[in-house]
Amino acid sequence: MAIDKGKAIEFNGRNCSKEKDFDCVHGVRPSPRDEKLMYEVKIVTDFAAAHNLRNFRGRCENLHGHNWKVEVVVRGDRLDQAGVLLDFGELKQATRQVLQQVDHQYLNDLPYFKERNPSSEHIARFLFESLAARINGDHRWVFSVSAWESKDSCATYYGESR
Numbered sequence: 001m002a003i004d005k006g007k008a009i010e011f012n013g014r015n016c017s018k019e020k021d022f023d024c025v026h027g028v029r030p031s032p033r034d035e036k037l038m039y040e041v042k043i044v045t046d047f048a049a050a051h052n053l054r055n056f057r058g059r060c061e062n063l064h065g066h067n068w069k070v071e072v073v074v075r076g077d078r079l080d081q082a083g084v085l086l087d088f089g090e091l092k093q094a095t096r097q098v099l100q101q102v103d104h105q106y107l108n109d110l111p112y113f114k115e116r117n118p119s120s121e122h123i124a125r126f127l128f129e130s131l132a133a134r135i136n137g138d139h140r141w142v143f144s145v146s147a148w149e150s151k152d153s154c155a156t157y158y159g160e161s162r
């Protein structure tokens with residue numbers, strides 16, 4: 001699937017307006033991979049935790065909790081002999097293992113969030129990086145992780161586009 005440049009800009013939330021930015025700086029230029037038939041699998045799960053956002057100057061600066069809904073999207077360009085990109089059970093298990101680190105925790109106390117506020121954006125990034133380390137291979141990779149902190153508010157992290 002081709003990613004047009006406008007989309008790439010939007011997806012990454014960065015101010016990339018120059019052609020060269022797409023060539024090397026952020027690695028968001030569509031790769032030849034994007035031109036090929038792609039497969040995508042997605043799972044949805046959730047976890048509960050408490051946090052407060054430092055220097056937020058709003059209600060979220062106070063200690064409170066959410067039941068975050070988490071969506072994990074894995075993409076790839078090749079299926080295995082069973083015609084499967086990634087076994088859903090395997091993806092769910094890996095996600096469960098990663099979520100054990102944040103479920104029913106006070107997120108501000110976790111090492112990852114000592115320097116970064118435990119915003120939904122950073123939570124999505126934490127989950128993305130942890131899952132990518134477990135799941136990524138030559139022919140499949142974590143494409144995005146979304147963290148819904150309420151039914152109408154969601155943050156998504158894409159990592160470096162592949």
Ligand SMILES: [Zn+2]
Binds near residue numbers: 060064065066149
């Ligand atoms: Zn919150």
